[in-house]
Amino acid sequence: MERPVPKPVEREFPSDVFLVSKTDPRGVITYANEVFIEVSGYTEEELIGKPHNIVRHPDMPRAVFKLLWDTIKSGREFWGYVKNMAKDGSYYWVFAHVTPTFDSSGNIIGYQSDRRPVPNKEILKNIIEPLYTRMKSAEASGGIEAGMKVLKEALGDKSYEEFIFTLTYGGALT
Template identity: 40%
Template sequence: MNTNLSPRPTKIIDEEVKWDRSKTIISKTDLKGTILYMNDAFGEASEYNKVELIGEPHNIIRHPDMPKVVFKVLWKALKKEENFHAIVKNLSRTGRYYWVITDFEVERDENGKATGYTGRRKAIPQSIIDKIAPLYKTLLEIEQIKGEKASELYFEAFLKEEVNMSYDEFVVDLFKNEVEKAANQNEEAEPNSKLKKSLNWFFFGEFV
């Protein structure tokens, strides 16, 4: 692979990418995370074009503010062939950032064997970022000073002691709560049955 086509930025800029936040970013990878497909929204948010990213590892857009333990948990779930949700700060080609919530789906062949992953990502409200960013900052600082294992142990303890749920459940619950809060503030609260399905609506455009 000619990595000169898709260089990671050498300078990190504390500035958010301007992109159409109503769009859904979609990418498909093989089982190792190599990008096989990306839609135009992915290009707009990441500031890379298809020629630059197809055939590259998905972690090319990993932002240095992201703790490694989040991706360790993500890959652990995917390797167990479980669908997964995550909140991620991504790095653009110019060194800027964009926050998204991601729905990872395991793709299978006609025999049910896993062949790769489809990721659907959408922008999230600032209220969710304000809640998750301090946790990520703590995890990253522990990782940098005490090592990845210490960060992982703290993360496990945090999920058990403070939220009493898995990371995937934590992300879904956080998103659902913020959607409900926003709906109540707008005096347009939806029935609970719909709120529980809000991620399906969020990524696919309708309640299922």
């Protein structure tokens, strides 16, 4: 008799805390706050020195990370919804804000990510998850470019930032 596959468990964390991490320019973790360590299920030693994608969930479209990297490498900040995977296989959704860190000459020397709980689970369930599922499906047959095409169709004439802020806060960036 085949055993049923357990449903992945969602981890949640309080709305008044932030998961904070810092990386070098390649995305290797150089700092993780206690909340990030606790929610991810890794020890500090297991996180420091590892690529940040150690917590990447396989449900996430690669096109979202391409957009993230293109944005922050250009010196701009990125906001977006990200599904992460903890060490034990459970998952947690975050509303991520990733910013470049600059030296005194204006060169990017790393990145900081501040993640908070998703402010509206209905947006996640009704818009973000179905969009990411369509993007992943497109990527399976057509690569990142196909995922980007699905995203661009969903955005219409909005930028990704406008789309995210309209969904999350009901208005565009000011």
